[in-house]
Amino acid sequence: MENMEKEENIVVGPEPFYPIEEGSAGHQLLKYVKQYSKLGAIAFTNALTKVDISYAEYLDVSCRLAQAMINYGIKVDGRIALCSENCEEFFFPVLAGLYIGAGVAPTNEIYTLRELVHSLGISKPTIVFSSKKGLEKVITVQKTVTCIKTIVILDSKVDYQGYDCLETFIKKYLPAGFHIDNFKVREVNRKEQVALIMNSSGSTGLPKGVQITHEGTVTRFSHARDPIYGNQVSPGTAILTVVPFHHGFGMFTNLGYLICGFRIVMLTKFDEELFLKTLADYKCNSAILVPTLFAILSKSTLIDKFDLSNLVEIASGGAPLAKEVGEAVARRFNLPGVRQGYGLTETTSAIIITPEGDDKPGASGKIVPLFKGKVVDLDTKKTLGPNRRGEICVKGPMLMKGYADNPEATREIIDEEGWLHTGDIGYYDEEKHFFIVDRLKSLIKYKGYQVPPAELESVLLQHPDIFDAGAAGIPDPIAGELPGAVVVLEQGKHLTEQQILDYVAGQVSNAKRLRGGVRFVDEVPKGLTGKIDGRAIREILKSPKPKM
Structure with missing residues (x-):
């Protein structure tokens, strides 16, 4: 009887509108990038610099780079990495890596040296494609992560500080007479083959290396094309994104857009x-x-x-x-x-x-x-x-x-x-x-009650004079934890701590009152994707209140 109850309470998703296509993520990307290149479609637009990169250019560079990496010696299940902020060239090595069955590990140039050593130490890449801004860090990390044999500059048309730009690297390893029509995607077992090694959120410590397979990636592609999510496949449709490309949200939305032939308009700030x-x-x-x-x-x-x-x-x-x-x-x-x-x-x-x-x-x-x-x-x-x-x-x-x-x-x-x-x-x-x-793991435990920080944040954000807010629990020897909050006020507005305490107390049950107090800050600590950093908020709340 218990098993029957469990089955009844399992929610099953609908049938996919499009069946999952044959082939690896590399097969499918190459197929669609070729298709859209013939239409003259634009793949990426940098809204700040007004630079466009067409699907035809993405096809050309990604195929030539893929063949160059094969000749360089990257084997199926080899590893490459990126260290770059969002840029229109970001997906050149991503596509090339997926074509040849290499695991692609994206990171961002704002990573600290400690974070970058940890991340690249997990993925163990042979080649790192770095932006100019990330180069000094990658050079330093290479001394520790010695599996890194080659650094290639991603966002430059010419060699930079003695390192090959993308085009120089390609010319070094591309065989004479190569033509992209002759390029063949490597065959892989898509259920087992790792396509991307992503960094976990690291909410409970240093990030872990999340291994995403080609099977998972092509399943995502079927969702990207599904009209149940409003995705009518119409090449040239413009999509504006400000999401970090190295993060799962940015990575897989953009790969899905390339499958659909959309024009990805990016803002780097x-x-x-x-x-x-x-x-x-x-x-x-x-x-x-x-x-x-x-x-x-x-x-x-x-x-x-x-x-x-x-x-x-x-x-x-x-x-x-x-x-x-x-x-x-x-x-x-x-x-x-x-x-x-x-x-x-x-x-x-x-x-x-x-x-x-x-x-x-x-x-x-x-x-x-x-x-x-x-x-x-x-x-x-x-x-x-x-x-x-x-x-x-x-x-x-x-x-x-x-x-x-x-x-x-x-x-x-x-x-x-x-x-x-x-x-x-x-x-x-x-x-x-x-x-x-x-x-x-972020629930605040107050005298046995479980207090969700997100609920307190929602209440605070409804106040007309509060611009942003974050909540967390701080240790207490009697209650276990006390709910507290950090608050950013709207420009030109003024509230006292007591006014905020009273406001929240009027809208929540007794256990959810802000007994841990309120701190006024210039910015709520958050990660790259907007997730509130509960640990940082706890540290702010534990610090002594500034004297007036």
């Missing part, structure tokens, strides 16, 4: 007016943002200055988006809602997404095709029915192969039945919409 102007100038159909930026746009006074009639969607991912903030942005842009996605680096990409025309305020969406989801009681571990909170678990073909060289950590997150335990608290309703409440 966020400025409210520039963002809106770019939407208008390029007639963008969609914008991809992290939640950090929604708070700015929810109170924007500049939107009416621009013709945004082409915009049909704003999508959020990478971290939870407060219901009230999402609704405010939808109203400001005159949209029916905000499309949300929920996933982990360990699930390749989003495995819960808002379906087309089925938005529900506060919900993250529904289970994607080919996946299953369930909610498990935190204490009994039993599978729960609708509207009951517990840990969200998922199962499907986009789950990671495992953490690189870390089977113990892999077993801690994926159980013997193949369910990945997300560490996120949530529930689903009768219509199978999933709601994310908070991270299991």
Whole structure:
């Protein structure tokens, strides 16, 4: 009887609109990049520099680079890495690596030396493709991570500081008479072959190397083309993104856009007016943002200055988006809602997404095709029915192969039945919409009560004089932890700590009051994808209050 109850409470995603195509991620990317190159479509546009790179150029460079890397000696299951900020050349080595069956490990130039040594020490690349900004760090890291034999400059047309630029490297190793029509993608076992080694969020320590297979990647491609998510495959459609490319959110949305033939318009920094102007100038159909930026746009006074009639969607991912903030942005842009996605680096990409025309305020969406989801009681571990909170678990073909060289950590997150335990608290309703409440490890434990920081943050963000906020628990010998918050005020506004304490107390139950106090800060500590850094907030809250 218990097994029957569990089966009844497992939420199954719909059938995919498009069946998963044959071949590896490299096969599929090459097929579609070729197709769109014949149409003269633009692949990437840098909205700051006005530089365009066409699908034809992506086809040419990626094929020549792939063959050059084969001749250099990169074998199937070899490793290459990137260390670069967002740039229009970023995906040249990504595509080339996927063509030849090499595992691609993206990192970012803002990583500290410690983080970069750790990350590249996990992926063990032979070649690192570095931006000019990241070069000095990569040179320093090479002294420790000695498997790095070659550094290639990604974002330069000429050799730089004695290192080969991309074109020089290609010319060194490309055979005479090579033509891209003769290039062949290497055959791989897509269920086993690692396509990308991504960095986990590192919320409980240093990041782990998440191994994403070709199977997981091509499953993501089928979702990218699925009209249930509003993705009518129409080459030339402009999509504006400000999401970091090295992160799973940026990596797999962009690879999906290349499969669809979209024009990826990128901003390397966020400025409210520039963002809106770019939407208008390029007639963008969609914008991809992290939640950090929604708070700015929810109170924007500049939107009416621009013709945004082409915009049909704003999508959020990478971290939870407060219901009230999402609704405010939808109203400001005159949209029916905000499309949300929920996933982990360990699930390749989003495995819960808002379906087309089925938005529900506060919900993250529904289970994607080919996946299953369930909610498990935190204490009994039993599978729960609708509207009951517990840990969200998922199962499907986009789950990671495992953490690189870390089977113990892999077993801690994926159980013997193949369910990945997300560490996120949530529930689903009768219509199978999933709601994310908070991270299991970030829950504040106050006298036995579990207080979700995200709920406190949502309450604080509703105050008209508060621009941004983050919450966390601080240790207390009697209560266990006390809920506290850091707050950024709107420019020109003034609030006292007591006013904020009273405001929150009037909207939450007794256990959720901000007994840990309030600190006023210039910026809420967050990661690259907008996830609030609970550990940093705890340190701020534990520090003595400044004397007035």
